[in-house]
Amino acid sequence: MPALVLLGAQWGDEGKGKATDLLGGSVDYVVRYQGGNNAGHTVVVGDQKYALHLLPSGILSPGCTPVIGNGVVVDPAVLLSELSGLNERGVDTSKLLLSGNAHLITPYNITVDKVTERFLGKRKIGTTGRGIGPTYADKINRVGIRVQDLYDESILTQKVEAALDVKNQLLTKLYNRRAIEAGQVVEELLGYAEQIKGYVADTTLVLNKALDDDKVVLFEGGQGTLLDIDHGTYPFVTSSNPTAGGACTGAGVGPTKINRVIGILKAYTTRVGAGPFPTELFDEDGEALRRIGGERGVTTGRDRRCGWFDAVIARYATRVNGLTDFFLTKLDVLTGWEQIPVCVAYEIDGKRVEELPYSQTDFHHAKPVYETLPGWSEDITKAKSFSDLPKNAQAYVKALEEMSGAPISAIGVGPGRDETIEINSFLS
Numbered sequence: 001m002p003a004l005v006l007l008g009a010q011w012g013d014e015g016k017g018k019a020t021d022l023l024g025g026s027v028d029y030v031v032r033y034q035g036g037n038n039a040g041h042t043v044v045v046g047d048q049k050y051a052l053h054l055l056p057s058g059i060l061s062p063g064c065t066p067v068i069g070n071g072v073v074v075d076p077a078v079l080l081s082e083l084s085g086l087n088e089r090g091v092d093t094s095k096l097l098l099s100g101n102a103h104l105i106t107p108y109n110i111t112v113d114k115v116t117e118r119f120l121g122k123r124k125i126g127t128t129g130r131g132i133g134p135t136y137a138d139k140i141n142r143v144g145i146r147v148q149d150l151y152d153e154s155i156l157t158q159k160v161e162a163a164l165d166v167k168n169q170l171l172t173k174l175y176n177r178r179a180i181e182a183g184q185v186v187e188e189l190l191g192y193a194e195q196i197k198g199y200v201a202d203t204t205l206v207l208n209k210a211l212d213d214d215k216v217v218l219f220e221g222g223q224g225t226l227l228d229i230d231h232g233t234y235p236f237v238t239s240s241n242p243t244a245g246g247a248c249t250g251a252g253v254g255p256t257k258i259n260r261v262i263g264i265l266k267a268y269t270t271r272v273g274a275g276p277f278p279t280e281l282f283d284e285d286g287e288a289l290r291r292i293g294g295e296r297g298v299t300t301g302r303d304r305r306c307g308w309f310d311a312v313i314a315r316y317a318t319r320v321n322g323l324t325d326f327f328l329t330k331l332d333v334l335t336g337w338e339q340i341p342v343c344v345a346y347e348i349d350g351k352r353v354e355e356l357p358y359s360q361t362d363f364h365h366a367k368p369v370y371e372t373l374p375g376w377s378e379d380i381t382k383a384k385s386f387s388d389l390p391k392n393a394q395a396y397v398k399a400l401e402e403m404s405g406a407p408i409s410a411i412g413v414g415p416g417r418d419e420t421i422e423i424n425s426f427l428s
């Protein structure tokens with residue numbers, strides 16, 4: 001069972017770090033295929049807590065080769081500071097591989113991200129401000145800077161000048177900002193070149209050879225299905241494809257090589273930034289989920305919006321990703337509620353709708369139709385198998401599984417590495 005994709009089934013922050021870490025010991029390669037340092041994985045190893053934004057979580061497993069694929073956008077300053085932060089804590093990062101085709105987040109992409117959001121005012125997306133969208137925009141506009149450009153000064157200079165030609169017009173004439181000097185940007189980027197050089201590789205070749213040799217390769221999605229540029233709640237989305245197909249384009253591996261697609265699904269729902277969210281709670285239940293679940297962004301430090309579980313979204317994630325399994329996380333956060341509402345369908349303009357509407361207008365008008373399931377009060381953090389869970393917790397999991405359209409193969413019952421119930425192995 002060599003190639004698995006692990007991705008967020010909701011709006012991100014489902015607890016992917018824990019899942020990748022659970023598999024870490026048996027996985028030979030962990031690959032990021034999209035996004036950049038807008039992602040936030042918290043991984044707990046023993047009594048140590050690591051917050052990773054750009055690096056694949058496999059960097060914490062000694063036997064594993066972490067890979068940053070061509071589909072990722074890389075801020076070189078962040079890459080070097082995450083690496084040195086880990087080195088200072090004794091983590092060996094020398095195995096990291098970085099695709100020469102990955103695009104670089106340049107200082108002007110970050111500036112454009114921030115000024116665009118400010119310019120949008122009330123209509124802003126609520127981006128992480130890390131330059132992600134503008135860097136992908138440059139990629140598609142064919143004025144992007146790639147990792148490999150760092151090793152040809154003349155090409156790099158030409159490309160930075162070309163990119164800034166238009167941007168400086170925008171910055172000075174529309175946004176009232178100072179122009180950015182191409183020479184300074186080139187100098188800064190060249191300053192990273194030698195430090196990064198040892199990691200740069202033809203990652204597509206490496207990964208396909210690894211798959212031919214029956215190695216276990218894990219493709220780790222950032223963000224989540226509903227933040228996908230094509231399949232998410234556009235325009236309130238990120239600028240890449242966290243959905244399963246993104247693993248193929250963002251790593252250069254054909255779809256015939258992927259064996260399993262695992263959706264990480266939180267036992268309730270959260271979202272960061274703007275955009276529709278039918279089950280969002282504005283009462284003390286929402287406040288309690290936020291407090292008990294520690295729902296504050298790893299990357300931005302912003303409070304997450306919280307709400308009940310939404311089965312319509314889970315079914316949609318099963319569909320657009322071809323999910324084979326779910327990893328249900330944070331079940332322990334729901335301990336103590338007498339009754340737990342679960343959204344089973346939407347009501348849109350007086351009609352009951354079972355599937356996520358493709359129309360943005362309809363989705364904005366969707367009201368959740370709830371079914372209420374009985375809760376449990378027993379501590380579940382020590383549960384090691386499904387049968388250790390209280391009957392009502394078992395019934396909650398089974399109900400979610402039935403509504404969501406794929407088997408729940410693992411359940412997170414606490415933040416620690418070992419606080420997980422494995423039902424079906426992901427590697428069998």
Ligand code: IMP
Pocket residue numbers: 011012013038039040125126127128129130132133222223227236237238239271272273274299
């Ligand atoms: P961007 O990815 O910085 O362009 O932000 C676009 C949208 O995606 C905003 O609503 C962000 O809050 C959201 N977003 C980006 N990364 C994450 C993540 O890792 N978890 C949750 N939301 C995210």
